[in-house]
Amino acid sequence: MIRFLLRRLVTMCVTLLIISALVFFIIKLPPGDFLTNQIAELRAQGESASIAKAEFLIQQYGLDKPAWQQYLVWIGVMPGPNGFSGLLQGDWGWSFEFDRPVAEVVGDALWLTLLVNLAVVIFIHVVSIPIAIYSATRQYSVGDYIATFIGYIGLATPSFLLALILLYYMNRWFGVSIGGLYDAQYAGEPWTWDKTKSLLSHLIVPTLVIGLSGTAAMIRRMRANLLDELGKQYYVTAKAKGLPPGKALLKYPFRMSLNPFIADIGNLLPHLISGSVLVSLVLSLPTVGPILLGALKSQDQFLAGFILMFVAVLTVIGMMVSDLLLALLDPRIRLGGSR
Numbered sequence: 001m002i003r004f005l006l007r008r009l010v011t012m013c014v015t016l017l018i019i020s021a022l023v024f025f026i027i028k029l030p031p032g033d034f035l036t037n038q039i040a041e042l043r044a045q046g047e048s049a050s051i052a053k054a055e056f057l058i059q060q061y062g063l064d065k066p067a068w069q070q071y072l073v074w075i076g077v078m079p080g081p082n083g084f085s086g087l088l089q090g091d092w093g094w095s096f097e098f099d100r101p102v103a104e105v106v107g108d109a110l111w112l113t114l115l116v117n118l119a120v121v122i123f124i125h126v127v128s129i130p131i132a133i134y135s136a137t138r139q140y141s142v143g144d145y146i147a148t149f150i151g152y153i154g155l156a157t158p159s160f161l162l163a164l165i166l167l168y169y170m171n172r173w174f175g176v177s178i179g180g181l182y183d184a185q186y187a188g189e190p191w192t193w194d195k196t197k198s199l200l201s202h203l204i205v206p207t208l209v210i211g212l213s214g215t216a217a218m219i220r221r222m223r224a225n226l227l228d229e230l231g232k233q234y235y236v237t238a239k240a241k242g243l244p245p246g247k248a249l250l251k252y253p254f255r256m257s258l259n260p261f262i263a264d265i266g267n268l269l270p271h272l273i274s275g276s277v278l279v280s281l282v283l284s285l286p287t288v289g290p291i292l293l294g295a296l297k298s299q300d301q302f303l304a305g306f307i308l309m310f311v312a313v314l315t316v317i318g319m320m321v322s323d324l325l326l327a328l329l330d331p332r333i334r335l336g337g338s339r
Helices: 002-028 034-045 048-060 067-075 107-137 142-156 159-174 193-202 204-230 233-240 245-251 253-257 259-263 265-274 277-283 288-298 301-329 331-338
Strands: none
Touching: 002 067, 002 301, 107 142, 107 204, 107 288, 142 204, 159 204, 159 277, 193 204, 204 253, 204 259, 204 277, 233 245, 245 253, 253 259, 259 265, 259 301, 265 301, 277 288, 288 301
16 A cells, blocks of 8 residues: 555656646747736836836746746746745745735635535535435335436536525525625634634535535436446345345445445546636635636736646545545455556
């Protein structure tokens, strides 16, 4: 296992290095990025102070150097004008659009995004697993038909439309203010118990909206997997030998039906970030999705590059976690790898 972990860590580092190069050069490809346009405007003004500021920005961010040198300075393996600074040294760069360090722009948005996604993941699994088990063990019952119908509704309903409906009724029935993750009066205020309660109450709507389609899909997939496992000989033999039905179900078919979902963890976390941008815009959520969209539109290269790298890190970490959980969950995978 230690050798496996070391190999995976090396693979993760190489993968992230390749992704960082692709992200940087793809963002640099289109002409007219935010800083270049700003420098052109300063030069067009013709004032000495403006021209001096433009020259300072060019030297500060290495725009007079080849793209590969700019990339090495960005990741922190090549010294810039102020020495070594970059992603590896914890310097995430400067947002030209906001005129602030990237760390300040995405500071609160980063952990709020993780909080929303964690709530969505917990909601999906807590709701879908019991419903799928009930639906599979009572096939063609009334409950099975109801669960199937709800699954169809969840897959067919547009997330942004559901967001608008829930916003209206949560405000009308429960008095929860529309949009955001906390009341407007707590914006910019330090975290207190009242602000935390406001956050928890506002977390209900985005969790339901973002998690509904994933819950519906997981119910249908797990029901199909469980039905397939319940028809196999090892389950029939376990019941014939007197193993209690609940233990026989959870110890064998349920574990085997989880394999596709465990393997999908690596895609789940980044998908929740990139796939909820529209919902974040409708709900006015202070997450990294809308910030990434704005950064890509304005070609704010350091801000967009960091957020994309953050999603890439979540992806490779999720892949590693899924591999470890699969090895623990299914002995066939672990033993098959050793052979």
